[in-house]
Amino acid sequence: GEDVEQSLFLSVREGDSSVINCTYTDSSSTYLYWYKQEPGAGLQLLTYIFSNMDMKQDQRLTVLLNKKDKHLSLRIADTQTGDSAIYFCAENAGNMLTFGGGTRLMVKP
């Protein structure tokens, strides 16, 4: 199984906020990432956070990092139907990225 864990599925209504959670294991990770994958496509880097930060905001995206609990979250404000995709968190450990299993976000109109 993965060392980085995410819930499998999240369903929200258009216009609501979405919060996708992730727990990771390697406390030496210097960067943590969020990627988005749409059907039939590769992974698109959405945002990342340096491990000495608690929060990072990038337009509709807010990343929160709790190093003590090794917990990472991605909040998407005003979620749109175009945000429907699979979201992966990843940590850099051992000079490679370790990905979570992905959270499928479904946005209902």
Next chain:
Amino acid sequence: KAGVTQTPRYLIKTRGQQVTLSCSPISGHRSVSWYQQTPGQGLQFLFEYFSETQRNKGNFPGRFSGRQFSNSRSEMNVSTLELGDSALYLCASSSGPRGVTTNEKLFFGSGTQLSVL
């Protein structure tokens, strides 16, 4: 600037055959990484090449190999295919010198979907 290009997009092979997948990184990028994506195991790191040298390797059997050319293009090869090798193979490039322990970002291609029958 063109993105990461992977060819072919789809492949169908039979057990025991071998396959070669190709990846052209973003112009100027010198690092290429390969990942395997399956519904059961998720995304798993295969290997990374930088300046024609394998810099990192994941936990895959020796049937999986790769190489990088002087123009940074990379190929991966899987020999003696097994049913379990059916997956989406993703290539990612980055500028390269310091690797993902720093802030170098990975840019992914759309992948090659390999089906082994």
